[in-house]
Amino acid sequence: MKYFEFQELFICECHDTSHQFIISADPLTVEFPEVYVSIHLNRDHNIFRRMWTAMKYVFGMRSTLGDFDEVIIKPEDADRLQGVVDYLRKAKEKQEQDNKAKIEAVQSDK
Numbered sequence: 429m430k431y432f433e434f435q436e437l438f439i440c441e442c443h444d445t446s447h448q449f450i451i452s453a454d455p456l457t458v459e460f461p462e463v464y465v466s467i468h469l470n471r472d473h474n475i476f477r478r479m480w481t482a483m484k485y486v487f488g489m490r491s492t493l494g495d496f497d498e499v500i501i502k503p504e505d506a507d508r509l510q511g512v513v514d515y516l517r518k519a520k521e522k523q524e525q526d527n528k529a530k531i532e533a534v535q536s537d538k
């Protein structure tokens with residue numbers, strides 16, 4: 429049994445490998461397909477910056493822009509992203525067919 433139905437690594441167009449995310453689907457969830465996006469979180473190795481961040485958190489100080497970072501998706505990643513969308517669309521269509529079949533089965537029992 430394969431561990432992932434699929435697993436795709438996307439690295440930012442800026443080539444910084446700390447800007448990356450992985451999209452994967454667990455084959456165990458084929459009945460109820462789920463796609464996971466795993467995002468690499470930057471870790472600050474400077475102890476004083478971590479303490480400063482902790483102090484800001486304790487006192488409720490927040491960045492006006494939020495604590496976001498970004499990954500620039502490259503045009504050449506379009507086909508792999510489309511593969512994820514196709515997987516989800518196929519799963520959605522199967523769920524809709526299954527639901528329709530269940531409704532028809534219940535209605536035919538009446």
Ligand SMILES: [Zn+2]
Pocket residue numbers: 440441442443444447498499500
């Ligand atoms: Zn980047």
